[in-house]
Amino acid sequence: MTFHVGFTDSHEFSPVNMNYPAAHIHMLPVELLQHIFLLVVNDVPDCPSVFSYGDTTISPNVGSPPLVFTRVCHFWRVISYSTTAVWSRMQVSLPGRVEPLKPFLPSFLQSWLARSGNQPLTLRIVSGELPVRTTRRCMRQSCQEPSQADSQLLEILLSESKRWEAVALAFSDDLNRDFDTPELKSLQCCWSELSSFNAPNLTHLHITYRWSLTMRFRHIPTCxxxxxxxxxxxSARIIRSTFLMFPRMESIKVDLIISDIGHPHNSTTHSCLESITFPIPSDPFLYCGSAGNCILQRTGDRLSDDHTVERN
Incomplete structure (x- = not known):
């Protein structure tokens, strides 16, 4: 009686001649594997991080998608490197250190961007990942300018600004840069950074951080x-001002209504507006007196029946 144990027909035992069945993941069509890679990358919150940070260190993020795909096997590495869309979403954390980075890290960022080919870029920029080593010079200048390390990475990102499609600037300090972004469609930034963008195709804008009640409102082409x-x-005054700043605005959402007591609550109209979303106040009378219910009522009365007025 003979038993088949998975060897080849060779009479000589050799591990080289053993036939192990290929894993199912390696038998998938290339197009399907690429689709799986894209689903994984697109599911990463806030975009895949290019760099990984320790308490005082910065290194390539080799343990997370998409770079982790390249470490599985040669087949996965070839597929991931050839799938440009996998590399088109990224989070770049600026270290904040005064001293410049060693050449490897800027080169790593350039390689990541090169692998994205000509794909539109979805980019999230975060600042201050490493503790700043304060120097006397830095103290005198209040550290308002980006550090040398930050500037190195920013210049690399700016070299691809014409491919930026969606950008989130997740910090409040001004970068003191101008951004030429002709393909930008979605932007998250603070009010003070908005005027730095040349973005004629911008349709979605998320403003973070408080707009000072003393700030002057002015129209810019990006709006x-x-x-x-x-x-x-x-505040109610700011909301009314947005109707002037954004003449084609169809929807507005406000997370928190702030008071602007002392400013007149004048009525306003906006012909393009279709949807308003305001938070529910804990004290409706205070809310109406200081900011939002009045604005909501006056604007809502001008919306047609098929439009929506929502309250969170």
């Missing part, structure tokens, strides 16, 4: 085509 505005916090 012309904004359809959807999301503001972290705003």
């Amino acid at each position: 012309d085509n904004v359809r959807h505005l999301w503001v972290q916090n705003a």
Whole structure:
């Protein structure tokens, strides 16, 4: 009686001649495997991180998608490197250190961008990942300018600004840069950074950080085509001002209504507006007196029946 144990027909035992069945994941069509890679990358919150940070160190993020795909096997590495869309979403954390980075890290970022080919870029920029080593020079200048390390990474990202499609600037300090972004459609930034963008195709805008009640409102070309505005916090006066700043605005969402007592609550109209979303106040009388219910009522009365007025 003979038994088949998975060897080849060779009479000589050799591990080289053993036939192990290929894993199912390796038998998938290339197009399907690429689709799986894209699903994984698109599911990463806040975009895949290019760098990994320790308490005082910065290194390539080899333990997370998409770079982790390249470490599984040669087949996966070839497929992931050839799938440009896998590399088109990224989070770049600026270290904040005064001293420049060693050449390897900027080169790593350039390689990541090169693998994305000509794909539109979805980019999230975060600042201050490493503790700043304060120097006397830095103390005198109040550290308002980006550090040398930050500037190195920013210049690399700016070299691809014409491919930026969706950008989130997740910090409040001004970068003191101008951004030429002709393909930008979605932007998250603070109010003070908005004027730095040349973005004629911008349609979705998310404003973070408080807009000072003393800030002057002025129209800029980037605002012309904004359809959807999301503001972290705003007063009734600011909300009315957005109707002037964004002439084609179709929806506005405000997370927190702040008081602007002392400013007149004048009525306003906006012909393009279709949807308003305001938070529910804990004290409706205070809310109406200081900011939002009055604005909501006056604006809502001008919306047609098929439009929506929502309250969170």
